[in-house]
Amino acid sequence: MTFLAVDVGNTRLKWTLYEHAAPGARVLAHGAEFLEQIDRLAEGAWADLPPPQSMLGCIVAGQAVKHRVQEQMEIWDVEPRWVVATDAxxxxxxxxxxxxxxxxxxxxAMIGGxxxxxSRGHARPMLLVMVxxxxxxEAVSTEGR
Structure with missing residues (x-):
């Protein structure tokens, strides 16, 4: 069951197609496009990919860009799911x-970290730097706050 992970930042879209949705899954394909180029994904980088059965994405670029990405995903029969931060x-x-x-x-990134x-032992504080x-x-306490 192939899984597409998409990260849409302020300037680029990064994507990876995995063999299945699990940690350590084999990478089938990956790439990155500047946001100005994402309207070509369906006929370009994504054209010959096996169709993903599921998708999960993060987007910080706004609703208009999200809509453009979803239009490119119409080549597959997959429901786009987008992460939204919650209380817990x-x-x-x-x-x-x-x-x-x-x-x-x-x-x-905080959840993954x-x-x-x-997975490597007991809980401890964490500092997460994204560049x-x-x-x-982001600072996360031992208790997960």
């Missing part, structure tokens, strides 16, 4: 007064 998820508590204002990419730490168009720093 996977053992983490979102400290924002308005949880959905936390970028989906940052939320997913915490999962990785827990892209913007630089963000």
């Amino acid at each position: 998820e996977a053992g983490l508590t979102n400290g924002y007064d308005f949880p959905s204002r936390l970028g989906a990419d940052r939320w997913v 915490r999962h990785r730490l827990l 892209g168009t913007a630089v963000t720093v």
